[in-house]
Amino acid sequence: MTPSTSADNGALLREVLARIGDKWSVIVICRLDGQPRRFNELRRLTEGITQRMLSATLRHLERDGLVRRTVYATVPPQVEYALTERGHSLHAILYRLVDWTDDHLAGIQASRAAYDTAHATDPAPPAVSMGDAR
Numbered sequence: 001m002t003p004s005t006s007a008d009n010g011a012l013l014r015e016v017l018a019r020i021g022d023k024w025s026v027i028v029i030c031r032l033d034g035q036p037r038r039f040n041e042l043r044r045l046t047e048g049i050t051q052r053m054l055s056a057t058l059r060h061l062e063r064d065g066l067v068r069r070t071v072y073a074t075v076p077p078q079v080e081y082a083l084t085e086r087g088h089s090l091h092a093i094l095y096r097l098v099d100w101t102d103d104h105l106a107g108i109q110a111s112r113a114a115y116d117t118a119h120a121t122d123p124a125p126p127a128v129s130m131g132d133a134r
Contacts (some may be wrong), residue, residue: 019064024049024057026094029083032067033091036082106113 019025024046031037031045043054058081061067066087072078083091101108 016064019060020066020090022057024053025061028054028057028061029087029091029094032081032083032087034058036080038078038080042081063088067134 007066021027027046027049028042031042037045039054039058042058043049043051046054049057059068061068062081064086068082068084070080070082072080103112
């Protein structure tokens with residue numbers, strides 16, 4: 001492998017990991033696992049996502065071969081989104097990650113509390129007014 005090919009692969013790897021680790025991508029993949037969904041249904045199920053963000057997320061997932069977009073020749077046209085085999089295999093990994101999180105959630109909360117207690121700082125000093133700053 002040449003250095004440029006290795007660098008290209010590294011960049012692609014980082015890009016793919018960023019995509020599959022993106023908050024909206026993960027949620028959309030999880031919402032599509034059970035069955036194909038239409039855009040507005042998917043938007044209702046994905047609380048907090050804007051129409052623009054959902055469109056962009058679906059486009060990126062389709063480009064990466066994780067989601068398949070099917071347009072039906074009706075009036076008006078119906079569009080449905082579904083996971084591909086690759087998307088289903090990623091969902092299986094995400095599902096195991098959720099299981100791991102559930103198994104370790106109490107320990108993570110305890111660790112956070114211990115960390116926060118150990119790293120607690122004194123209250124912030126009073127703010128200096130503009131007249132005192134001269």
